[in-house]
Amino acid sequence: MFDVFLMVVIFVLAFVVGYALIVRVPQMLHTPLMSMTNAISAVTILGAILLFAVPTTSTEKVLGAIAIVTAMFNVVGGFVITDRMLGMFKKKDAAA
Template identity: 70%
Template sequence: MTNLLLMLGFFIVSFLIGYLLISRIPSLLHTPLMSMTNAVSGVTILGALLLFTVPGNGTEKLLGSMAIIAAAFNVVGGFTITDRMLGMFKGKSKKSSAITTQES
């Protein structure tokens, strides 16, 4: 029970810290932010990984590996696409268009 309360506390503290930090993020970056936190939500991959720390039957393994695939897709895809997106945000120096890269 104390353990559960502790976890609840963990949740609340993290939520608050997240809340305070994210409130300050400019709306310019909302989409990348959402995409990034989206990738972070693939943290369930840890849970999926923990499923494999105790012996399980076939069904459990199947479900577990499905969970790993889904979570890995979420994490890797999310961070990659965020990186791509952020790469487009250019400051004063304008980037050269895609045409030039294609010629190489």
């Protein structure tokens, strides 16, 4: 039961801290923000990897493999595109 309690606490804490930080993100960065959090939401990759930590049937293997492909697609795609996007923002007078 303690475990469940701890998990709920972690959920609430992470939500509150995330909220406090993200509410201050300027509008200009909302698209990169969503694209990055999108990549973060693919932490399900951890779950997908854990599926392979114990013996699996072949069905589970296929499903786990699909989960890893989609999650990695999400992680790598999300971070790369966020980086690309942020790299486009340029400020003229800052260069001087």
